[in-house]
Amino acid sequence: MKKLNICIDIDGTVTDPYYFxxxxxxxxxxxxxxxxxxxxxxxxxxxxxxxxxxxxxxxxxxxxxxNAPVLEGVNEILWDLYETHNLYFVTARNKKMEKVTLDWMKANNMPPIKVHSLGSYYKVDKAKELKCDLFIEDNPENTKQLAQEGIKVLLIDTNYNKDLNLKNVIRVNSWYDIKNIIDKMSF
Incomplete structure (x- = not known):
């Protein structure tokens, strides 16, 4: 089994995309x-x-x-992935929001995943630094930038990213889809 480096966006990816x-x-x-x-x-x-x-x-x-609600299946799947892969939250949230992010993770029984608060939507450099094998994202611009750099992206399907169709991007409808794809990639 191959241990993957998986970068995960938070807002709209782990949380409900429309909670804001x-x-x-x-x-x-x-x-x-x-x-x-x-x-x-x-x-x-x-x-x-x-x-x-x-x-x-x-x-x-x-x-x-x-108060951001977590998408169905996220907790159990993140805990399962945490046991076998390297997980990193890579978020555009500002550093000032890191405390609330950690508080939210604790309140929602998330595994102790390292949080990288970039304060910017540009995530390519951090993904490369973390040797990212797979990035889970919802933002179409972030997805485009990552995919164009050769990083495989699992794109959570939302109303605001419907038009995106790129090489290195797999559209997913749930965290159960994500888990199935990661399982196949790691074997």
Whole structure:
């Protein structure tokens, strides 16, 4: 059995892809649902400035991240993968959100996976540094960058990444799909 280095995004990958929407809707007085979410750029989705998104994040980010629901199967599968592979959370979350990320992991009984909070959506350099065999992601731009660098990506299917179809990218619908693919890759 081959031990893989697996990088895992958090938001929209381990968490429900649309968990942020009730918080943004309340803050920006909107009524958007997952069916409206066709972009990862929150300033475009909510028709506000990037500064307003940052202001929201500074005020509401901790509570939003702490209460983010975990996708079905994530806990059991991460614990199983943790026993046999090297797992790394590689997130665009700012370093200031690392404490809430660790608090969230503890509250949700996650394995003690090392967290790399980049504060940037560019993940290629960290993936290369970690000798990533496989990256689990939802963001179409991140996926494109990783795939173009030859890194295999499992792309969680969402409304905002439907149009992406690239070499090195396998679209998945659940963490059970992810587990099956990893099992096949490691044997």
């Amino acid at each position: 929407m009730p918080y943004f809707n309340k803050y920006f007085d909107k009524d958007l649902g997952p069916e409206d979410c066709h972009t990862c750029k929150l300033e475009d989705l909510y028709e506000v400035s990037l500064e307003e998104v940052i202001d929201f994040y500074l005020k509401e980010g901790y509570d939003m991240h702490l």
